[in-house]
Amino acid sequence: MGKIKRIRTISQSLSLILINIGFLGIFFKHLTGPVFNCYACPWASISCPIGLLQNFVINGQVPTYVLGTMGAVFVFVGSAFCGWVCPFGFFQDAIDFVKNIFKKKNKKPRRKTPTKNKSKDFSLITRLIVLVSTLVLAIRYVDTIFCKLCPIGTIEATFPYQIANGFSYNIWLGARIGILIFLIIMFFIISRFWCRYLCPIGALAGPSNKISLLKLFHSGNNCEGCNICKDVCPLDIDVVKDLNSTRCTRCADCVDKCPKGHLAFGLDIFGLVAVSPFKKKKPKVSEKKLVTPSTEGIPGKEIPQNAETLPTEEVDVLDEFKYREKGTLVERPAYMGFKKGERVYLPYEEVKKIGVRPPKTSLSVLLKQYSEGRLAEDYNTPAEAFVEEKIEEKLKDIPKSIPKEEVDRRHFEKFRVPKRTELHLEHLKYLKELNVPMDIKAISNNSNEVPAVLLAIVDSTDQINFEYINARDQRAEWYYRDNLPSVYINGKYYNGSFSEDEILYKIKTERYLIENISLIIDYRKCIGCNAQSCKKTCDVFKKIPILDEGYGVYPLSNIGCSLCGKCLIECDRGGVSFIFGEKLVTDSNFSIEMIKKNSELISTVYPETVMLFLEKNKKHSNRALNFTIALSYLSHGKLSYQIIDVVRNQEAVLKRKIGAIPCFWISDSIQVAGMVSESSILAFIRKLSKWKG
Amino acid sequence: MKIVSIIAFIMAFVLLISGIYGLNIGPVSIEGRQYQQANQIGSYICLSCIGLTGSTVSHTLTDDTINRLKKIDYPVKVWVFTSNDCPTCPDAKAIILNFTVENPNISYEEIKLETQGQFFDTYAVSELPTVIFFNKDGVVLRKNNFVHKIIGIDRLQEKIIEAIEMVS
Known part of the structure; x- marks a missing residue:
């Protein structure tokens, strides 16, 4: 609970006592105020404005006194009494509090869906209808009909009366208790339901927000659109767009929760002078910062660093990341039955001993060496020679010297699949050299149906994380099962034939993707994020530090990511994206909201392979790449893709007559070239799917 | 703006x-x-206006009430607090009138908010209609040191006959 919210709770409880101070024998029922408190409560010390309004109207008078009192409050502070004084508001806040306790237990993230258009906001109209119908009914039946149904009257007057004088039933009692129960249920569903849709005082208080002296201010210059104010608001107001909304109760929760202190209450005296009594926090100057794990310590791909953009302070943060929890975690490839493979830790002290290591050796290779008992001195030897050695060692084991039956038997024990073929020697060499972790999943009705070639490939390298899924298993629901057996390589459906060459080609393209694409995290969007859906969806994010500002650039091969694209979809704030190339190219307008909305339609796509013609370090290329990754994930991997760097493969470009870049190419008739927008993507998807409309 | x-x-x-x-x-x-x-309006609450009591009640006394009433042989004075715009006050008045008809020992007096407001404050009456009782010496009936008030018109007959029996 923030500071302002604590003050507000104190204010609400104090005013609840002050309004109902009749237990000390103090009554000032000459007074009224814009608060919803039944005057029939035995302890109530002030009068209810709505009850008075009805009585004056019945008596045939214009209720100037009541309207004047309410108006005098409204022109000064607007609807602030609703949030800070009103007992019924306090009651609703208490229900919200209870609700939040339950929510925290269930650990459900509280992100609101984008609100509807402004034209659909009926809240003020319904409140006015309640007010007008209250007065009309009072005049027509010469009776205070509203009071007979009033929910706060049930709490404050009916229950004490029934307890003191014994239970007695009449039809109004049933109606009002029914209404109270209905409202309490609604409070649990929609917070501040009464204030939002029904309160007749709010019908007058709401519009007064537009003209009152007290106003909400927002310094728009540095706002980064984190929309925390919108999430926090109990009335679901889009605070930044609609500062003085007619729904607002001036509860100041948004001011409390704004991480940068951009919101504040102030007095706007007829637009002439503006005074803000709340102190604003100093907004931090946000700089572009580059955070990369490939500085000294852990070797990896060297990223060219601009001296201007990279501050030197970042080293400490990195240290924390790199050696978190005793050391760095490395997962060895897992086979069937072993979901998560062996884990190898590299302790922090050992890393310090080793000191600077040669560049261009990937982290996984180094750690493998370490785990196999190599000394620190050996790290200075070139990595390539080492790999060659190992291949020869391993080659001795595999073919011909062992009888075929023996191999089959071993294989059967391991995979429970009784087949095995031998790979071409060059392919075997390539697979031994493979230093990028891969995920391969095979879905079939029977383990015998898994292609033998695939198993041989999996068998010959440690880097492939293979998993067999039975088609009738629950886990298989997500996958495409029309053509069994289906194979997923790094979360993308593989729709070629099961020949050795083609699968190897696919693995090569995946490797190219992982080696050339980097993950970007826009840390400014992580501010105040409670959902942390990235950490829930992927273990990779548990290794990455979450900072307050700047950007994090992580080459995929360094963090062991297999580019499934789930994080891109799950992050509600658009903080995660991918880039093709080495440079940090930011794209502020990028969003995949529209694609997310149409996820059901995208899932009807037919399996296809898209060729993406991209240029490195270009904004629009990156945008196209991100769209593709999102589409690929949302289509359940059916849309697989491969990247073609235009600069290097000019032959491929000329062959397909591609005029503009970036370009999605499937065939001559199905392609999108040039700048990519969300609508053009959807048009592209329409051609590929069952969706027509 | x-x-x-x-x-x-x-x-x-x-x-x-x-x-x-x-x-x-x-x-x-x-x-x-x-x-x-x-x-x-705020201080003297008309209970049926707020919907706390029913708005209709039968005026005729039941046999049980009449039998118990006939046994009363000491004078009892009943005060009814009413106001002009209270819809159930006439009902309360009519029932008490029936009591006085059955047994002459019982007498009643009507206190109107508009003319005799001071009595409302002395007996701390804030709901309408309210009934209180006095014995022959003019001492108000108390229960647990509080003035015994009968509020509203729900089960008014039974409550009044019980209170009258307590006066003695």
């Missing part, structure tokens, strides 16, 4: 001051200023 807010300011204070100083704009003009009237 500037002009609108200035107009709203002026309007609000004109209304407030006119309410306080008794400028009755309505079709019916009532004596007293509006804040005094507000005090009256």
Whole structure:
């Protein structure tokens, strides 16, 4: 609970006592105020404005006194009494509090869906209808009909009366208790339901927000659109767009929760002078910062660093990341039955001993060496020679010297699949050299149906994380099962034939993707994020530090990511994206909201392979790449893709007559070239799917 | 927006001051200023207006009540607090009138909010209708050191006959 919210709770409880101070024998029922408190409560010390309004109207008078009192409050502070004084508001806040306790237990993230258009906001109209119908009914039946149904009257007057004088039933009692129960249920569903849709005082208080002296201010210059104010608001107001909304109760929760202190209450005296009594926090100057794990310590791909953009302070943060929890975690490839493979830790002290290591050796290779008992001195030897050695060692084991039956038997024990073929020697060499972790999943009705070639490939390298899924298993629901057996390589459906060459080609393209694409995290969007859906969806994010500002650039091969694209979809704030190339190219307008909305339609796509013609370090290329990754994930991997760097493969470009870049190419008739927008993507998807409309 | 807010300011204070100083704009003009009237409405609650009690009740006494009433041989004085705009006060009055008809020992008096407001304050009556009882010496009936009040018209007959039996 923030500071302002604590003050507000104190204010609400104090005013609840002050309004109902009749237990000390103090009554000032000459007074009224814009608060919803039944005057029939035995302890109530002030009068209810709505009850008075009805009585004056019945008596045939214009209720100037009541309207004047309410108006005098409204022109000064607007609807602030609703949030800070009103007992019924306090009651609703208490229900919200209870609700939040339950929510925290269930650990459900509280992100609101984008609100509807402004034209659909009926809240003020319904409140006015309640007010007008209250007065009309009072005049027509010469009776205070509203009071007979009033929910706060049930709490404050009916229950004490029934307890003191014994239970007695009449039809109004049933109606009002029914209404109270209905409202309490609604409070649990929609917070501040009464204030939002029904309160007749709010019908007058709401519009007064537009003209009152007290106003909400927002310094728009540095706002980064984190929309925390919108999430926090109990009335679901889009605070930044609609500062003085007619729904607002001036509860100041948004001011409390704004991480940068951009919101504040102030007095706007007829637009002439503006005074803000709340102190604003100093907004931090946000700089572009580059955070990369490939500085000294852990070797990896060297990223060219601009001296201007990279501050030197970042080293400490990195240290924390790199050696978190005793050391760095490395997962060895897992086979069937072993979901998560062996884990190898590299302790922090050992890393310090080793000191600077040669560049261009990937982290996984180094750690493998370490785990196999190599000394620190050996790290200075070139990595390539080492790999060659190992291949020869391993080659001795595999073919011909062992009888075929023996191999089959071993294989059967391991995979429970009784087949095995031998790979071409060059392919075997390539697979031994493979230093990028891969995920391969095979879905079939029977383990015998898994292609033998695939198993041989999996068998010959440690880097492939293979998993067999039975088609009738629950886990298989997500996958495409029309053509069994289906194979997923790094979360993308593989729709070629099961020949050795083609699968190897696919693995090569995946490797190219992982080696050339980097993950970007826009840390400014992580501010105040409670959902942390990235950490829930992927273990990779548990290794990455979450900072307050700047950007994090992580080459995929360094963090062991297999580019499934789930994080891109799950992050509600658009903080995660991918880039093709080495440079940090930011794209502020990028969003995949529209694609997310149409996820059901995208899932009807037919399996296809898209060729993406991209240029490195270009904004629009990156945008196209991100769209593709999102589409690929949302289509359940059916849309697989491969990247073609235009600069290097000019032959491929000329062959397909591609005029503009970036370009999605499937065939001559199905392609999108040039700048990519969300609508053009959807048009592209329409051609590929069952969706027509 | 500037002009609108200035107009709203002026309007609000004109209304407030006119309410306080008794400028009755309505079709019916009532004596007293509006804040005094507000005090009256807020302080003396008509229970059936709020919906706390039923709005209809039968006036005829049951046989049980009449039998118990006939046994009473000491004088009892009953006060009924009423007001002009209370819809159930006439019902309460009519029932007590039936009591007096059956047994001459019982007498009743009506206290009207509009004319005899001071009695409301002495007995701390804030709900309408309210019934209280006195014995022959003019001592008010108490229960647990509080003035025994019968509030509202729900089960009024039974409550009154019980209270009358307690007076002795």
